[in-house]
Amino acid sequence: MERRYTSATIKRLLNYIISHAKIVFVVACICILISTAANVIGSMFIQVLVDDFIEPLLLEKNPVFTELANMLLMLAGIYLIGVICTLAYNRLMIKVSQGCLKNIRDDMFNHMQALPIKYFDTHTHGDIMSHYTNDTDTLRQFISQALPQLISCSVSVIATFIVMLRYSLILSLLVAVMSVLVFVVTKFIGGNSTRYFISQQFALADINGYIEEMIGGQKVVKVFCHEEKAKENFVKKNDALFGEAQHANKFANILMPVLAQIGNLQYVLVAMIGGYLAISGSENITTGVVVAFLTLSKSFSMPIQQISQQVSMVAMALAGAQRIFNLIDEEVETDNGYVTLVEVKEENGQIIETNEHTRNYAWKHPHGDGTLTYTKLQGDVRMFDVDFGYEENKLVLKNVTLYAEPGQKVAFVGATGAGKTTITNLINRFYDIDDGKIRYDGININKIKKADLRKSLGIVLQDTYLFTGTVMDNIRYGRLDATDEECIAAAKLANAHGFITHLSDGYNTMLTGAGAGLSQGQRQLLAIARAAVADPPAMILDEATSSIDTRTEKLVQNGMDSLMHGRTTFVIAHRLSTIQNSDVIMVLDHGQIIERGDHDSLIAKKGTYYQLYTGAFELE
């Protein structure tokens, strides 16, 4: 926990906790106060009982207990109110804490949807996931357990101390000194515990990484009879974890017993010093005061111990909150686009916006002078002198100029890292260019609203991602209002219909774990169907058929051809047979276009493409 952000974090966290249920929170706090008050009163009652009832009654010959009975009835009343308030605040705090957690989760997720692709490319999934798991878990414990306890304990500590002061200044000072001792001990033990817990976390991450790698490659381990070696390294890491975990747990374990005994020590010291003072009669301390003080000292050290126990939880919760806020503060994808995509119809040679599903699109372009123009969507994409790098000073694309005319099939060929996928990342603005211009139907793509730009581009990626849900749901992801018939038609187009009908429930087969039951090739066919149902004016196919064997690919090819017909399509493929019939083939090398032309002209040129084609070069 670093100091510089702590106070801001606490403020913000409290704001989250309170804002959504102000009244509930205030009522809960009042209940905590009342419940604490009842508890404090109760713990002081023993003193009253001894001094005001037992002692005087002992002196009487025929003691009457009615007054005591009345007093106890009153105490019972107070206790009852206390119990009711405890029940009430416990219930209310659930609402507060769970409501707060829900808001935090929703805010995180909603915010995450608006983050640029770059964020997801530069953070590991495990890291992002831990915001939803570890960090919110610590918050849950903090809000529902630690927070009420902190409030109630501070109240009882303060109240008790005030009462103590009224009895005896010297003894109060003694208790105060002991509290400092508690603080020092907590800081030492708690600090050590936190330190070791952090190094335990590292050791744990290390062994988890190793386990993941080895279990993931377990079959290779078996094939090479490498089991013994795999054990050897494991033992090393496991022992390291053991060392750290042992210390971390040790310090966590000993805090409470040590604090409890310090509380007892305080009790003895109060008894001895107080007793000495009372008996020697030097100060204005009576034996009754000492006995009363002993009870008070107990009700004072109990809550202090409880607060000390919460210290590490509070620290962890604040660190978690800080991480969550970092995510929520992460800069979202900027979108200054104002050109939108609308469906249009043509009347008398004029383009008119319409609510009908005409499947004809135009760019609606508002101008500074208040006029509107409509530009028909054609799929004309041009790049001029584009430079781009994922990291500063490391250009991936250099001076790329290219043009795709409406309806053309444009292919990119080149080795891994040559920049093929990068170009498509720029067209749909997953990333923004560093220099140069990209125009879509003559419009600078920075002016187009991102959502509309992406709607106009269908994309099929190499690592096909399918969501948990039925096959039908997954195809429909392309267009949420597509009918079953449309989805099936799309599946037929992609040549996926055949294998889908062979699945256990046909189109209603549930896919789980990213479509684990399907082969990579089948998943690619579904992804193509998904793109087909979206029916976008332009398409990007990034190694979309790489895992489909050549025989099946030929079957898919017909569907693909009809899908691509009349649409501008960008194709990335390392299998040259996939792209042979493209209108334009661009050969990329180290971020530059080194050759362009159609298949025949490139073959005739006998350049790099020719060498790739004849197998002289390797493509990955």
Add this chain to the structure above:
Amino acid sequence: MVKKLMKSIREFKTESLQTALYACLEVVMEIVVPFLMASIIDKGIYGGNLNVLAKLGIAMIICVLLGMLFGLLAGAKAAKAATGFARNLRQDMYFHIQGFSFSNIDKFSSAGLVTRLTTDITNMQNAYQMIIRIAVRAPLLLVFSLCMSFTISVKLALVLLVMIPILGGGLALIVHKAHPIFEQVFDTYDYLNSVVQENLSGIRVVKSFVREEHEKKKFNKVSTDLYNKFLKAESYVSLNAPLMQFVVYTCLILVFWLGARMIVLSGGVDLTTGQLTSLITYAMQIMISLMMLSMVLVIITIAQSSCERIVEVLDEKSDITNPQNPDMEVTDGSICFENVDFGYYKNKDIYALENINLTIPSGATVGIIGGTGSGKSSLVQLIPRLYDVTHGRVLVGGKDVRTYDIETLRDNVAMVLQKNVLFSGTIKENLRWGDENASDEAIIHACKLAQADEFIQTFPHKYDTYIEHGGTNVSGGQRQRLCIARALLKKPKILILDDSTSAVDTKTDALIRKAFREEIPDTTKIIIAQRISSVEDADMIIVMDDDKIDSIGTHDELLKNNKIYQEVYKSQQKGEE
């Protein structure tokens, strides 16, 4: 089930017992201290005797310090015992997994195994620590406190005795009621996490289809569901504190009333005020120990499912084990399949291979061609006995593979799997998987055969280049060639390449095959490939279709007679890869 886990305590038995012992002593001190407290009030302060006060005070300080010592020792030993137990258990489980066969591995997902080795073990560690420390301490504290209160006053102790089952029963009931709802909560929680996970993995799809709002709705639905379930579950738990308070308060009032009367009526003989205060302390200790017991109950219920998952792994018996008197030598690289049927699922009649009969002479080069899912990989995996046949038998060097020592067999049958994996470490370290004692020359020679030496030499650190987790910093083709080199270092009698040159260009592919022909002519080579060019010069080509061998022949024969082979050939004629 628990017995199985207990085996992993081993050398930490001492610490475990010590923990229990120190926890007991700690309890003794906790019992003695309130007793002394009472004496200090009664004899020291009210008695007005400074001498007695000093004596009792010092006695109590000693007890407190002893209590602290025992507390420290119990805490430290508990930490050592519990983390040590976790270490042993993790190691036992990991070692056990190393003995798994391929079908054992298939049964558990690797993500599942990782969770069992991490989260589940941590849960067990916490539960174990709880048990040896708290589960010893709490009941002892309960019993001792109760005994002490009986010595003070039987009548008042009876009040406490009545309260124990009320509080204990109530707490147990709450745990019992809340637990199933918490199970639901955790399921929903898992689901919420999987929604996030999917969103992360599919973020490019989400963004390119502009489905952010759709995803938000999906998430919101789950998070609302989770909210509601949490409310329900926690509302049970929220009864804990008020119930505890209610019982404690009732106790206090009764003790106050009865105690005060007793003191007054007996004139301080049956009970003193000091005793009254220590009785209240004992009452509190009883309640706290009940609370601790209910916490133990919760932790144990949570640990129970972890325990089941761990034992499930430990109970899994490897279905491929060494024979009794194994053959330690593979004479040659001949292979023979006799009426082989093979299915991945033991209890189902779904076969991945049907009626396979095949004879491959030692030193032959064999190509295998076939569509996805036609059974190519299943066929070759039977040779190094990665799986056992369901019917029939597989012979290597003239003997059933099940008669060989497994390590001997696998050292002689090198296989490059379709899913190539390199591990984090240098290139040299990765290659030495093939032969731990390989000289640098041998490594370079293998890499030259696999056509990997050339590109390795272009790396600044050459053979000491560090390979990242998953081999992400070398290209697909480079990775494949490294994996081939790794397999070659075994100097096998049979070498199997399962689609291992798919990312290698045709020219290099041809060079690799040429090197095989010239340098390791006596090794039987089996090459599964998508490309016709990778198999066309093989001595025999096997065409697989629909779990069966469709045809066997040379390139020319198949091109003439086999329809599938013709189709594949034609589909690749337009443009080679």
